Amino acid sequence: MRKWGISVLLFSMLLFILSPATGIASDQFHPGSLYNTFRQAADEFKVPSEILLAVSYVETRWQDHKGQPSQLNGYGLMHLADNPSNQSLKEASRLLGLPESTLKKNIKHNIRGGAAVLAELAKENNGGTIPQNLADWYVTVAEYSGLSSEIAAKWYADEVFKVINEGAQRVIDGKDIFILPTPVTPHKGKYENIEKSMDKQATPDYPGARWIPASSTNYTAANRESDGNSIDYVIIHTTEGSYSGTISWFQNPASNVSAHYVIRSSDGEITQMVQNKDIAWHAGNWNYNVHSIGIEHEGYVSDPAWYTDAMYRASANLTRWLCDRYGIPKNRNHIIAHSEVPGATHTDPGPHWDWNYYMSLINQSEEYVFDNTGPHMASDAWGTSSWNSQKYGSNYRFADPVLASDPFWYQITVPSAGNYDVYGWWPANSGYNSRAPVVIKTTSGYQTVYVNQQLNGGKWNYLGRFNLAQGTDYFIGVSRWTSSPGYVVADAFKLVKQ
Missing domain, CATH: 3.40.80.10 (Peptidoglycan recognition protein-like)
Incomplete structure (x- = not known):
């Protein structure tokens, strides 16, 4: 078995065993067919799955854009390109014996095409053999970019290895696709000192x-x-x-x-x-x-x-x-x-x-952020976790949905009455709730906004503009009262004065 070639089943077992027990169970990743397609292509062409997944994440955030090209005329999740400096689409077509039209729109073969091109480049850079160490893939990744600018190619490879080191995750078509954080210091080869000359x-x-x-x-x-x-x-x-x-x-x-x-x-x-x-x-x-x-x-x-x-x-x-x-x-x-x-x-x-x-x-409008670690009111049903890397701050709260009132209330100080834009931040996962209720106490009564916590994790999401009274009160609550399955998550909220 290769150092980085773990079967999908064994990988899932290791994920359960090695992930930290931080509230939400460590088997909360639910990989689907897209994740498995990356793993299979990695095995087929002897390319580390971390490389294949990270290249695709940097290029497209794991989206195929329905066959539409990028500004550089690159297609699919692996950004197989057809432009004067990057002919990876044509090369993938040659290596796989498939027409370019198939590689543009077929997700499976687009990923296989990217893996094939990476493998071919790796052999060219390593005397005809595939590197066995993740650190030795840096130059290959830079060249896969097909960028005519060496400094841009270096920054591209830097970004890929940053993703590998830090990890990444998204929910695509209701299933998780992810890279677990993998510490690696890449061997940059000819790209090591390029930036020093550019700085001058x-x-x-x-x-x-x-x-x-x-x-x-x-x-x-x-x-x-x-x-x-x-x-x-x-x-x-x-x-x-x-x-x-x-x-x-x-x-x-x-x-x-x-x-x-x-x-x-x-x-x-x-x-x-x-x-x-x-x-x-x-x-x-x-x-x-x-x-x-x-x-x-x-x-x-x-x-x-x-x-x-x-x-x-x-x-x-x-x-x-x-x-x-x-x-x-x-x-x-x-x-x-x-x-x-x-x-x-x-x-x-x-x-x-x-x-x-x-x-x-x-315009530097007044903004006020309220994390779950601040003053709050909640029952013991709400657990604490730091498992999901898309969290705001150090942790977040979670609970099973129930058809009963048991919200996680945030105690918020509103400095002056008026209209506020309200934003919510949550980590996303396919095992979270797709219709989590957020209750907001306004001057005209309580209003509820339903949010999909399977999507748009790790960013501020606009919930609407609301008129709030001045004072300290439990102005925002995340309710468990939903018939949708999956954990309800309470992480952070922001008020922006209008």
Whole structure:
């Protein structure tokens, strides 16, 4: 048996034995056919399942986007690509003897195609043999990205190994897909010192941003503000692809597109690619290009999981800084979606972008967070767990559903009466409740919002705007009163003053 080649049955047994007993049983992962497809492809092509799963997570968050390509013309969960610098789709077709059309839309064969390409690259990098140590896959992962920029390829591999080290999980089609945290220090080979040479060239406008210049053929050199062209707008985009892939694409002279900034989903890291004084080609409308700053956010319009709190906060800080620097009003008339640009054919950032929350961060609205560890009122039926990594803070509470009133009440101090946007945070799992009641005490009585705790874990979820009285009271409760199966979870809530 290989070091990392555990059968699905044995893996499930080890998961039950080794996971910490922290309230919710350690067998709460319920892997389905998608997870098993990754495991089978890993076994077939002798690729570590951690590599295969993490590459797919970084590329697509385990979504196939129904056969629609990314900005880099990559398809499926493994982002098999067909572009000038990445021919992984064609290579997978050759290795498997399957038509490209099948690999674009068939989930099983797309995963097998990604595994086959990874295995072939691994052999090329290791004298014809498959590496036996997880740490030795770094260079192969960087090359799998197919990115023409070496620094972008390095950042891509860094992200993959970060996911392996920290773990990841989602619920797809009602079943869990996940990577358990696996400590590994990768051997970076030729990519080890690339970043040091890049740092010497760093000249970002925004403090703290990385600087990687877009190709000079993808933007117009200018001297805005000094030349009479004012900067009046910030335009919000979604990359429809990965962070590193977008950076590489803007460096490609053939792309004819750029933005001033790109922001990573996982941690809000910012890379500037066009100086603020220059005109990036991002809006699809020349007049708006001339008078705006473009910010790209890693992710896909169709999947809200990419829009993390870290990304929102990093982007809001950047936008606030831009508004202060150039005198841009901090309102929705001047901070706009790509889809709102006259003549736009794009839909980004789409319906999952929380404009209320984003604008509240830009304008530094009062916000108050209440975790389950704070003052509360609950029966002994509510257990405590730290098992799920998507939790807010150190732990969360959980209980079985019952057709009776037994809520976990949060004692909250509302500093002044008025309207508040209410957000909830919970970890997600297929064994959690799909219709968990959240009860909110408003000035007009109790209101109940039902939330699906199998989805949208590890992020703030907007529950609505409510008028609350001033004072200290049990304003929010998570009720057990639901006929839906699965644990009801009480984690954290946020109030944002309007």
